[in-house]
Amino acid sequence: MSKGITSQSQDYSKWYTEVVQKAELADYSPVKGCMVIRPYGYALWENIKLNLDNMFKDTGHENAYFPMLIPEEFLKKEAEHVEGFAPEVAVVTHAGGKKLENFYVLRPTSETIIWYMYKKWINSHRDLPILINQWANVIRWEMRTRLFLRTTEFLWQEGHTAHATAEEALIEAKTMINIYKILAEDYLAMPVYIGKKTENEKFPGAVDTYSIEALMGDKKALQSGTSHYLGQNFAKAFDVKFQNENNKQEFVYATSWGVSTRLIGAIIMTHGDDKGLILPPKIAPQQVVIIPIYRNDDDKNKVLNLSKKIETTLKEKKIRFKLDNRESVTPGYKFNEWEMKGVPVRVEIGPKDVDRNGVVTVRRDTGKKAFPSVEEFLEDITNLLDTIQFDMLDKQRKFRKENTFDIESYDELKEVVKKGGYARAFWAGNSEMEDKIKDETKATIRCELFEKTKESGKCFYTGKESKVQVIISKAY
Amino acid sequence: MSKGITSQSQDYSKWYTEVVQKAELADYSPVKGCMVIRPYGYALWENIKLNLDNMFKDTGHENAYFPMLIPEEFLKKEAEHVEGFAPEVAVVTHAGGKKLENFYVLRPTSETIIWYMYKKWINSHRDLPILINQWANVIRWEMRTRLFLRTTEFLWQEGHTAHATAEEALIEAKTMINIYKILAEDYLAMPVYIGKKTENEKFPGAVDTYSIEALMGDKKALQSGTSHYLGQNFAKAFDVKFQNENNKQEFVYATSWGVSTRLIGAIIMTHGDDKGLILPPKIAPQQVVIIPIYRNDDDKNKVLNLSKKIETTLKEKKIRFKLDNRESVTPGYKFNEWEMKGVPVRVEIGPKDVDRNGVVTVRRDTGKKAFPSVEEFLEDITNLLDTIQFDMLDKQRKFRKENTFDIESYDELKEVVKKGGYARAFWAGNSEMEDKIKDETKATIRCELFEKTKESGKCFYTGKESKVQVIISKAY
Numbered sequence: 001m002s003k004g005i006t007s008q009s010q011d012y013s014k015w016y017t018e019v020v021q022k023a024e025l026a027d028y029s030p031v032k033g034c035m036v037i038r039p040y041g042y043a044l045w046e047n048i049k050l051n052l053d054n055m056f057k058d059t060g061h062e063n064a065y066f067p068m069l070i071p072e073e074f075l076k077k078e079a080e081h082v083e084g085f086a087p088e089v090a091v092v093t094h095a096g097g098k099k100l101e102n103f104y105v106l107r108p109t110s111e112t113i114i115w116y117m118y119k120k121w122i123n124s125h126r127d128l129p130i131l132i133n134q135w136a137n138v139i140r141w142e143m144r145t146r147l148f149l150r151t152t153e154f155l156w157q158e159g160h161t162a163h164a165t166a167e168e169a170l171i172e173a174k175t176m177i178n179i180y181k182i183l184a185e186d187y188l189a190m191p192v193y194i195g196k197k198t199e200n201e202k203f204p205g206a207v208d209t210y211s212i213e214a215l216m217g218d219k220k221a222l223q224s225g226t227s228h229y230l231g232q233n234f235a236k237a238f239d240v241k242f243q244n245e246n247n248k249q250e251f252v253y254a255t256s257w258g259v260s261t262r263l264i265g266a267i268i269m270t271h272g273d274d275k276g277l278i279l280p281p282k283i284a285p286q287q288v289v290i291i292p293i294y295r296n297d298d299d300k301n302k303v304l305n306l307s308k309k310i311e312t313t314l315k316e317k318k319i320r321f322k323l324d325n326r327e328s329v330t331p332g333y334k335f336n337e338w339e340m341k342g343v344p345v346r347v348e349i350g351p352k353d354v355d356r357n358g359v360v361t362v363r364r365d366t367g368k369k370a371f372p373s374v375e376e377f378l379e380d381i382t383n384l385l386d387t388i389q390f391d392m393l394d395k396q397r398k399f400r401k402e403n404t405f406d407i408e409s410y411d412e413l414k415e416v417v418k419k420g421g422y423a424r425a426f427w428a429g430n431s432e433m434e435d436k437i438k439d440e441t442k443a444t445i446r447c448e449l450f451e452k453t454k455e456s457g458k459c460f461y462t463g464k465e466s467k468v469q470v471i472i473s474k475a476y
Numbered sequence: 477m478s479k480g481i482t483s484q485s486q487d488y489s490k491w492y493t494e495v496v497q498k499a500e501l502a503d504y505s506p507v508k509g510c511m512v513i514r515p516y517g518y519a520l521w522e523n524i525k526l527n528l529d530n531m532f533k534d535t536g537h538e539n540a541y542f543p544m545l546i547p548e549e550f551l552k553k554e555a556e557h558v559e560g561f562a563p564e565v566a567v568v569t570h571a572g573g574k575k576l577e578n579f580y581v582l583r584p585t586s587e588t589i590i591w592y593m594y595k596k597w598i599n600s601h602r603d604l605p606i607l608i609n610q611w612a613n614v615i616r617w618e619m620r621t622r623l624f625l626r627t628t629e630f631l632w633q634e635g636h637t638a639h640a641t642a643e644e645a646l647i648e649a650k651t652m653i654n655i656y657k658i659l660a661e662d663y664l665a666m667p668v669y670i671g672k673k674t675e676n677e678k679f680p681g682a683v684d685t686y687s688i689e690a691l692m693g694d695k696k697a698l699q700s701g702t703s704h705y706l707g708q709n710f711a712k713a714f715d716v717k718f719q720n721e722n723n724k725q726e727f728v729y730a731t732s733w734g735v736s737t738r739l740i741g742a743i744i745m746t747h748g749d750d751k752g753l754i755l756p757p758k759i760a761p762q763q764v765v766i767i768p769i770y771r772n773d774d775d776k777n778k779v780l781n782l783s784k785k786i787e788t789t790l791k792e793k794k795i796r797f798k799l800d801n802r803e804s805v806t807p808g809y810k811f812n813e814w815e816m817k818g819v820p821v822r823v824e825i826g827p828k829d830v831d832r833n834g835v836v837t838v839r840r841d842t843g844k845k846a847f848p849s850v851e852e853f854l855e856d857i858t859n860l861l862d863t864i865q866f867d868m869l870d871k872q873r874k875f876r877k878e879n880t881f882d883i884e885s886y887d888e889l890k891e892v893v894k895k896g897g898y899a900r901a902f903w904a905g906n907s908e909m910e911d912k913i914k915d916e917t918k919a920t921i922r923c924e925l926f927e928k929t930k931e932s933g934k935c936f937y938t939g940k941e942s943k944v945q946v947i948i949s950k951a952y
Contacts, residue, residue: 027596029542030550031543031547034545035543036541036543036593037541038540039538039540039608042538042539042541045541046539063518063519064513065521066505067505067510067512068544068613068615069507069566070507071507086573087573089571090571091570091571092566092567093567093569093570094569096565096566097563104507104566106568106582113505113506113507116506117512121503132515136613137544137612137613141571155541328602
């Protein structure tokens with residue numbers, strides 16, 4: 001822990017992997033492409049989960065749980081869906097000591113089994129809407145995996161809703177991508193562009209896919225959450241009809257939406273620096289770490305007494321904190337360790353601090369030191385955490401602004417791709433052109449922006465006038 | 477929902493299945509032996525989870541997540557473990573479109589993969605203890621399945637701890653079975669006997685297994701949670717050693733412990749009656765349901781106004797409640813539905829109640845009606861829920877007492893088995909005798925009681941003096 005890590009400028013990808021392991025967020029497992037999420041990483045996930053789950057419930061959603069095994073033939077019922085997922089599934093062929101007559105796949109996503117069940121539950125418009133979310137593990141057999149960003153098994157939530165009208169389903173899909181934006185910006189301090197995926201990039205089986213796109217420290221984009229308007233595709237595949245208010249049978253309209261443990265990768269790469277993680281206070285497992293400093297028993301008593309007093313107040317204020325009173329390692333070692341783990345505020349208490357009835361505080365995000373009195377510290381700590389949260393988002397907004405470039409030609413795009421960041425442009429090309437751009441530049445259209453900078457403009461590629469403004473960049 | 481269900485006395489097993497489905501706790505899925513946990517059932521599980529998770533964290537445990545796929549050869553490393561679980565596993569043989577070189581099993585429990593990781597993380601006594609818990613799904617290929625009680629896939633938590641001494645591990649195993657007892661009694665209102673499993677019944681790979689045993693409404697026992705002292709078995713199987721304080725290499729000591737969605741089955745069968753579920757207030761998804769009653773618009777306004785006022789106060793008091801203002805069904809239909817769903821308190825508000833500034837309350841557990849004023853109701857509701865919680869446990873304690881019979885001979889055991897309930901007796905028999913008793917009576921030794929009624933006595937089967945007092949009964 002005390003040893004340094006590879007710097008970002010030296011090798012960003014190596015830096016990332018080292019942070020994940022040294023901050024004890026995750027570790028490699030003996031299962032190909034699967035990781036172990038260690039307690040510190042899982043605590044981060046729990047905080048993300050809790051906040052997101054509250055938002056789901058506040059908007060009328062309920063949690064449920066569907067089988068992780070899906071009959072193999074289910075996947076084949078929706079044409080695009082099977083094409084998208086069949087190459088990635090893991091298959092259970094034997095169980096209970098025998099070969100199975102019908103194989104099962106491990107869910108890569110649950111639309112098929114959920115829509116099979118919805119057929120049983122939906123008869124009339126009075127059974128709608130169904131607003132269900134599931135917290136679950138999923139398996140996608142990926143070729144190239146990377147801790148948190150792309151793993152064979154990952155944890156996520158997947159919402160699956162059923163509606164009586166296209167309009168209502170569209171509103172739902174947009175509401176949910178907006179909730180992801182709130183999660184990203186207000187909790188993860190990670191500004192995101194929000195928009196619609198192109199036909200090339202949408203979810204297999206969706207009519208439309210909406211996404212939030214974040215910008216990592218190495219100026220590559222990371223898709224951080226998606227919400228799909230599925231139209232009647234799955235209702236038709238599973239024959240799910242309802243009797244509408246005019247007593248006519250109609251296919252049900254659907255959405256699905258999800259975010260995953262990939263978000264942890266996003267947090268690392270959005271905020272991290274050469275000392276390790278920097279965690280936003282709202283989701284940090286520990287918001288404050290207290291490090292007592294002493295060399296003899298007298299000082300120890302003095303310092304620990306003050307620390308006790310501080311702990312009591314922090315508990316009352318519901319601050320998540322940890323007292324690191326290990327004696328087997330030095331204070332300096334602890335500083336490095338908690339910096340690596342990204343704890344927003346470090347509090348140092350030495351004998352001299354006790355004498356002046358004060359503490360030393362150090363902000364992880366700025367490194368700024370302060371020397372408040374104990375009373376000032378305790379009165380101000382909640383504000384300080386809020387300030388850090390705000391400043392972290394603010395810093396990232398500036399970073400994104402500095403790295404978003406309005407372009408009007410293909411050459412300009414190539415320049416942006418070279419230096420990193422987002423190219424923002426109007427677009428009137430087709431699917432083949434998009435493929436060609438990807439081949440030639442490795443960059444992809446991340447999304448068609450919901451919030452445009454102007455109503456229309458000339459397509460950077462075709463020169464045609466267009467109302468579609470997109471952001472383009474390399475992406476994870 | 478309005479139609480009646482099979483009564484308990486008519487067919488207990490049918491009653492159970494109907495309650496699960498009509499209360500919308502779960503539904504059958506298209507996957508053999510797997511169920512769908514519906515939102516109402518899942519909300520119940522979330523409340524159990526939250527309370528249990530808090531107790532885990534208060535006792536120093538952290539959550540983590542390990543892969544659901546386990547390399548097939550791992551299972552074979554612990555001799556008893558493989559014998560116990562190999563017949564039940566599901567096997568992934570193909571993935572990503574190819575046959576795998578090495579197969580994976582879906583975790584039936586995670587000792588093996590976790591101890592593989594612990595080898596990486598444990599070097600010195602300073603790395604101990606490790607106190608990790610995992611919330612996860614597991615798969616056991618069961619022949620005869622039953623909603624919640626025994627399903628191919630189920631949700632559970634599994635704690636896996638590593639310790640420097642046998643003593644510390646033993647204390648941990650006992651601490652955790654006591655936490656399960658607190659969960660069962662203080663939250664689920666379900667009294668349990670707590671004790672040690674016999675050699676015949678212990679967990680494959682454990683030195684000792686402790687269990688909590690509850691008594692269902694049909695007077696059969698249900699094992700509701702287990703905690704295992706694993707000694708050094710898994711440390712030896714995975715070669716996990718640590719340097720102890722005397723600088724010697726020693727194998728690590730272990731525990732594991734778990735409860736599952738089976739607890740929902742236990743709640744149903746402990747408290748339910750011919751009208752359906754009866755839920756303990758502490759874990760009920762809804763503690764109060766408000767049913768407005770009116771026949772015209774004037775009355776409707778009046779009634780809904782009062783209901784609004786009540787809702788505001790219930791929210792402040794953090795009572796979980798639901799206003800059922802559907803107009804498509806009658807109040808009588810709603811009464812039946814919420815009785816089926818086991819909501820602890822029903823509140824009826826009609827125009828006459830508004831006139832006297834009162835409400836009608838009906839307790840689900842006793843059926844007792846009361847006619848408090850609005851102020852009395854609001855002031856008393858928290859107490860009322862506490863009283864219901866207390867009374868439900870008290871009722872079950874009495875039921876268990878009435879159905880626990882001290883016996884001194886095998887004939888007496890047979891009589892108890894005939895009428896149902898627990899036989900309590902001293903035991904000095906061996907494993908073969910236990911098998912014989914099971915063959916002849918279908919009853920099993922549930923556990924060797926931690927809390928004996930007296931120090932020693934004569935074995936009901938062998939006549940030998942013994943210090944081991946057991947409870948025996950048929951069980952799920």
